[in-house]
Amino acid sequence: xxxxxxxxxxxxxxxxxxxxxxxxxxxxxxxxxxxxxxxxxxxxxxxxxxxxxxxxxxxxxxxxxxxxxxxxxxxxxxxxxxxxxxxxxxxxxxxxxxxxxxxxxxxxxxxxxxxxxxxxxxxxxxxxxxxxxxxx
Amino acid sequence: xxxxxxxxxxxxxxxxxxxxxxxxxxxxxxxxxxxxxxxxxxxxxxxxxxxxx
Numbered sequence: 001x002x003x004x005x006x007x008x009x010x011x012x013x014x015x016x017x018x019x020x021x022x023x024x025x026x027x028x029x030x031x032x033x034x035x036x037x038x039x040x041x042x043x044x045x046x047x048x049x050x051x052x053x054x055x056x057x058x059x060x061x062x063x064x065x066x067x068x069x070x071x072x073x074x075x076x077x078x079x080x081x082x083x084x085x086x087x088x089x090x091x092x093x094x095x096x097x098x099x100x101x102x103x104x105x106x107x108x109x110x111x112x113x114x115x116x117x118x119x120x121x122x123x124x125x126x127x128x129x130x131x132x133x134x135x136x
Numbered sequence: 137x138x139x140x141x142x143x144x145x146x147x148x149x150x151x152x153x154x155x156x157x158x159x160x161x162x163x164x165x166x167x168x169x170x171x172x173x174x175x176x177x178x179x180x181x182x183x184x185x186x187x188x189x
Contacts, residue, residue, distance in 0.1 A: 075160065079163075081160065
């Protein structure tokens, strides 16, 4: 049984713009690339840490209205972006840390993801950049 | 360059905005989130050369 849980309600900021109310999913994964260091004589593979290559993937409702999804993202595709996410809307603290990817690359922007009878939802991935975390 | 906030997604509308390092200001202007308060400066009128020989 879990001893500490929280209601999933992350705050997502893209290029300083609060996009929380358009997001339905945010997955920040910290990745350190593995480099194989196995040598002759070893009986198991071994790895050492390489470059960091973390990613943030967000699912957002698409909207072309003013100050909404498209207006926020249209000029960011193909550029380095600062993105932030924290678990809840409470003040930043050790139990609600705000993670930042500075200079994360936004490679693609789906313009329309239309399906019959469904809202237009797009997935955006921000790759790499420098990871940092604030607790105050 | 000075900016003011034009969208509540960024802060209180009308407040001055100072971008942090790494913020793409051009994208914020393009998206209508901030406005520049700097007025464009008109170039001086060309000075007529009155020294006619």
